[in-house]
Amino acid sequence: MAVVAETLPKARARVFHEDDRLLVSAGLYAALGLTIALPLVLMFLWSVADGWAPPNVIPRDYTLSRWLDMIADPGLLRAALNSTVIAVVVTFATALIALPTAWAMARFPFRLKRLVEIFILAPVIIPGLVVAVGIGQVFLFLGLSYSITGVILVQIVGTLPLMIRLMTATLETIPDDLIHAARSLGAGTVGVVLHIILPLAVPGLLAGGLLSFIGSFEEFDKSFIVGAPVVETLPIKLYTFLDPYSLQLPIASIIAFILLLPALIVFVIAGRILRDDLMAAGMGKL
């Protein structure tokens, strides 16, 4: 610690110079290319390659047959529809359940709060497979297995922790004075929730909603154990294309591309909705 304290004041202040611009942007673009573009390009090449043996830097022969085979599968559209419906329901249900919990976590001091926090995060810490097997047993007993309801419920277990954490963080930033002001201006509990808390919680709700949506859309192991083979979500359907006795990479690349699609769409939509000023208005100056 002493060493840190001594060296800190001597550290050169980082000032962004005009001539650094080229270097910095080149570095950032290079990093972006290496981490995002390069894997995508490789994935795409694998998905259309007709054999890609080591000496070749790029494949010699190309084929669209794998893509066409997969897209032509009649079950694919149905699975995609299933996934979309499930993801939408999961997202809204998660938000609805998370909001009161997050409110309590953000606003009230209570005994064993730390313990409750860990309890909330438990599904993230424990592998999904373990959760699913445990819940699967209960669902079998309750008759929820092999039903969309069951898949939705088991997915909510996975999406809740993050949503609660995000909402707690957002709600913690709403100052008490705002709520007191609203009340003294004549707003009852409903008015305060509707006009003050919800609008200010929008950024958290959107962020949590996006993550829940994507999390639900791409969730495999829990849905597989509870729903398969009756309920087919997109990941379940896609993973069944994988054949352990042939080359995995081309098919896996196609699966990855299809699963990437909803995430991209959602982020583009979010980018449109989440304008700067809305974000700032939500977070406020206070």
Place this chain on the structure above:
Amino acid sequence: MSELEISNITKDYGATRALHPVSINVERGEFVTILGPSGCGKSTLLRILMGIARPSAGEIRLAGTRIDPLPPETRDIAMVFQSYALFPHMSVGKNLSFGLRMKNVPSPERARRIEHALEICNLTGLVERMPRQLSGGQQQRVALARAIVMQPRLLLFDEPLSNLDAKLRDTLRQELVYLHRRIGTTSIYVTHDQAEAMAMSDRIVVMDGGRVVETGTPLDLYRAPTRAFTAGFLGQTNLLTADADGTRARLPWGQLVALSAQAKGIARVSVRPETIAIRQDDTGAGTVTSVSFMGANALYTVGIAGTTLKVSQAGGESLIAAGSRVSLDFNGALHLLKDRELPEAA
């Protein structure tokens, strides 16, 4: 019957008592300041008035109606917060119309009242702005406009100027006084700033340790405080012990002075620095220990018979150098306090 009657309000947090029975009456149209150091219970009292805290005992009546069991939204009270508490996701206009919409004021009436509030708070032309696009002073004006647009029976101010810089604070203080004169709403202003309290209020309620110490007009409290705490909190003072007999008393260094009231034995008095005349005198009992020239006046500290006195002299031709021997003259009678003992450091 007073407009606002606070009777024997107490507040306990577990075993600690934040408010001892507090009773304050405020007349209609009056501007009353509750003044005290932090932790004196003034904010607790304000929260109780607003309705976000429940008193442990006692009652509050506003215009004859008991309000202490009512939730905040049904009380006819508006508040201006120290943090402004503007709704960050609403424009200035929306902030102002929020309360009116909540209370179902019809739209044309709403527009008229908002227009009026904007005009008297110098906010015309800022209706469309978001709070974060405004300066601190403008934000505080919006907070004020949002409160007065409600046309409440009672306006509460919670140190509304303490987040502003000194110059802006002065301007807004004057605007507030002017505004109060114009709209005449009964107001309670909470602050720890004695200058603010004296400049604005019809009456000041001095609080300390959860109790009301003293109540009076700024002039009375400054000229004739009955408690050492008031004397020390409102401006500067010297607290002295004298040996009294009737209306005359002997100070520790033997000087005979007049008292403001009858006393016998040990008497505690408050002497304002500006009521002491200082005179260079080689045979005087005092020694100047420091001099600070403030422009309009000079502040001296004088050591005399083991005590230190603050003396302020206005418009002197020349300064008395530190180390000089001086004698002190007291203009008029020394002000007798009711305290049994004096606080350690004044």
